[in-house]
Amino acid sequence: MKKRYLTIIGFALMCRLNAYAQIKPDTTFKKVPIDFYGGLDTESYYPTALKVDEINLVSSYYSQNGDHSAVTGGIGTEKVTDFSNGIDLKLSWYGRPKHKNTLSFGLGIDHHTSASAAYVSITGASKTGGSRIYPSFDWTIENEAKGTSFGLGSYYSGEYNYKSFGADVHFSKKTNDKSGEFAMKLQAYLDHVTLIYPSELIPTSPVVSTGPTYVTTASGNRQLSGGGSSPSIPTSPRNTYTASLSYSQMVNSRFQVMFLGDLVAQSGYLSLPFHRVYFTNGKDSVEKLPSSRFKLPLGFRANYFLGDNIILRSYYRYYIDNWGSRANTANLEITYKITPFFSVSPFYRYYDQSASKYFAPYEVHNPTDAYYTSNYEYAKFTSQFFGIGFRLAPPKGVLGWQGLHDFEIRYGHYSQNTDLVSDVISVALGFK
Amino acid sequence: MTNQIVKITACCIAVMSFCSCVHLHEYQKTRLNDSEMALSNRKVEKNELNFQSYRESASGANAGKTGGGCGCN
DSSP: OHHHHHHHHHHHHHHHHTOOOOOOOOGGGGSOOBOTTSSBOOSOOOOOSOEEEEEEEEEEEEEEEOSBOTTTTSOBOOOEEEEEEEEEEEEEEEEETTEEEEEEEEEEEEEEEEGGGGGGSTTSOSOOEEEEEEEEEEEEEEETTTTEEEEEEEEEEEETTEEEEEEEEEEEEEOTTSSEEEEEEEEEEEEEEEOOOOGGGSOSSOOOOSSSOEEEOTTSOEEESSSSOOOOOOEEEEEEEEEEEEEEEEEETTEEEEEEEEEEEEEEOOSOTTOEEEBTTSOEEEOBOOSEEEEEEEEEEEEEEETTTEEEEEEEEEEEETTSOEEEEEEEEEEEEEETTEEEEEEEEEEEEOOOTTBOOTTTBOTTOSSBBOOGGGSOEEEEEEEEEEEEOOTTOBTTBTTEEEEEEEEEEEEETTSOEEEEEEEEEEEO | OHHHHHHHHHHHHHHHHHSOOOOOOGGGGTTTTSGGGOSSOOGGGHHHHHHHHHHOSOOOSSSSOOSOSSSOO
């Protein structure tokens, strides 16, 4: 097997040595640009005032159903609806010539309902809805002359049982001929999981306080046995550190590729406190997963412009982690440009994964197992996701409105061989 | 796991090496500069990546979530 790989690599290198096309410098580059309406144009104009680059709105409606809810130990309804809305605002200015500063502000608001959330309480009385809000901020400075950029980002997410604070630093550099680009991003999320347990599994000993005793209900309410103030629900930390690397390359005038890879390390409370596991003896407990996880996803994108109006967009990812999961993702989208400003894009995505070594279905786990989960997110399954998208981007604006420079709508149907099915419809509006 | 990583890396190097990368002038990049040719997710796909990270074990290598930031994996 080693000989085969060495042979392939050696043959590939031989091809690479003689595979250069024309690299003679462009002799027209040194010519001074001439302004036909005046004299020589020796300086370009760089606006120093802050201006709005673009505003993007994205809304999605997601509806799902299945029969393997983790809240009820791998059985029970997985009916979920989610209405997501997000707005991104990009502002830019030139601090110095050819140094472009970009500020990006984002705000997302999701509202979801989950039928299984009612059974955090054993009686089914817990609330089923919730909202999440997640603002973000990014500042990037780009040196257009050198082809480099550097930036800092921050992020917050808040919902009733989960709080997240994130930050990142990112850097990119283009190759000398501007046909390739290397990018790197270092990211950290410092999260806190609110310990809301199933009602029958709430710790029986009262939480230490200086006043009267109290009990935490499954929906997160604190009920007092007497007077005094109610302390907050305990939380447990979860940290995620990611190093993302990518390299993109224009291969020829119709073809470009990108390689992506992430190194992810997680630590802390990595399960969810309201997920149940039922053992072979019929007793239940809260799922228990290790306090560390390492992930390695590797991805590859390739886009090809076929003919005059067809674009092939492809993506492949291989994923591996130390919990025993292996996964393959393959996606193909064929964009047909009916006119230069209107395109239709059917797509298909295939996914398969192996089971985590900590997963087992309902009443299969042994009570003596060190770690256990019945969350079907960690099960062995295959899934398919297919649909179609439409994009409209006329030069005079959508429906004649100059400010609305593009409109996109996309529908997809998702199904797993575990009988989970979902539909999602998304709309994106771009303003300039 | 090490063998699989070595296999994937060797395949990537082979794929890259079979391509002859030409030097492109700006006027030759009209097709590459088409917005549909961008080597990134569409803006409209943003929430699809979120629900996939909730329902599947794998995440990352797609400019989406890699873990953290939400009550997902």
